[in-house]
Amino acid sequence: MVIAPAEDGRALPLRDRVALITGAGGGLGRAHAQFLASRGAKIVVNDLDRAAAASVASEIIAAGGDAIAVPASVSDEAQVVAMVDEALRRWGRIDIVINNAGIVRDKSFAKMSLDDFRLVFDVHVMGAVICTKAVWGAMRDRNYGRIVMTTSSSGLYGNFGQANYGAAKLALVGLMQTLAIEGEKYNIRVNCLAPTAATQMTKGVLFGSDGDKLAPERVSPGLLALVGEQAPTRAILCAGASHFACANITLTDGLFIGAAADADAQVIDRWAEIADRRGESVPAHALVQSEREIASAASDPQNVAECPSR
Numbered sequence: 001m002v003i004a005p006a007e008d009g010r011a012l013p014l015r016d017r018v019a020l021i022t023g024a025g026g027g028l029g030r031a032h033a034q035f036l037a038s039r040g041a042k043i044v045v046n047d048l049d050r051a052a053a054a055s056v057a058s059e060i061i062a063a064g065g066d067a068i069a070v071p072a073s074v075s076d077e078a079q080v081v082a083m084v085d086e087a088l089r090r091w092g093r094i095d096i097v098i099n100n101a102g103i104v105r106d107k108s109f110a111k112m113s114l115d116d117f118r119l120v121f122d123v124h125v126m127g128a129v130i131c132t133k134a135v136w137g138a139m140r141d142r143n144y145g146r147i148v149m150t151t152s153s154s155g156l157y158g159n160f161g162q163a164n165y166g167a168a169k170l171a172l173v174g175l176m177q178t179l180a181i182e183g184e185k186y187n188i189r190v191n192c193l194a195p196t197a198a199t200q201m202t203k204g205v206l207f208g209s210d211g212d213k214l215a216p217e218r219v220s221p222g223l224l225a226l227v228g229e230q231a232p233t234r235a236i237l238c239a240g241a242s243h244f245a246c247a248n249i250t251l252t253d254g255l256f257i258g259a260a261a262d263a264d265a266q267v268i269d270r271w272a273e274i275a276d277r278r279g280e281s282v283p284a285h286a287l288v289q290s291e292r293e294i295a296s297a298a299s300d301p302q303n304v305a306e307c308p309s310r
Helices: 027-038 050-062 077-091 114-142 153-157 163-186 220-227 263-269 271-275 287-298 301-306
Strands: 018-021 042-047 067-071 096-099 145-150 188-195 236-240 243-247
Touching (some): 018 077, 027 096, 042 050, 050 067, 096 114, 114 163, 145 220, 153 188
Parallel strands (some): 145 188
């Protein structure tokens, strides 16, 4: 890692930006911290492990960057507030938050304890909520913010033995969707990253002959698109092995059946039409579904006749 303008003379795109990265003492978080630092950002290296956080901060400083290590639990509100205050005292701003900290407690649902379910939710979901809440007001005041939630294909598509992890990771997509809408007028853009990387946390799941291809460093370059000046909002970027794709939660065109006595049977019989993905769309907000349903019902002559008050 060398922190200097590119050979072609391009300026560092994140110069003077301050980025807070949780769980940055190793694995993906470390790779993210080093990558964003290489693009000019000042880095708050957060991790539960004080020595690991300090090591990453030292690596960044040795390469010519600026970083501080702040050990804290993302699920502890007081510790997170203290961490944010320390960064604000030093640099006066936090422009970027990468909610990366996470744990796994994998078991089949039948064998999984409720304590393990709650613990995974506390770290992944409440950890991201607490960290984001701690910077939200400052970002609104400055009219600038870039926030990344770390989701997963386990949440988007499911994975055996990860009911707690998958549920938490999809919950972060829901959090992103709403925060992106609420933050839009304040120039706060919120996105998700769904990484595939061979790290200590994914050992036994992804390690193998493809371990080198799945190095964390081959995910992090996708971050610049999510946190730069021209970042999108409400995007889900899937990244691994230097391959990048976007996932979407879509809505099919569907089918108006009406208030027929056999509506239940028709839903079953016409399932292929209801689920037909041709023409599906990505709704701009939650009310798109209800708006379309109401519009469809209003266009039905029988429905209008049955509701003369309209």
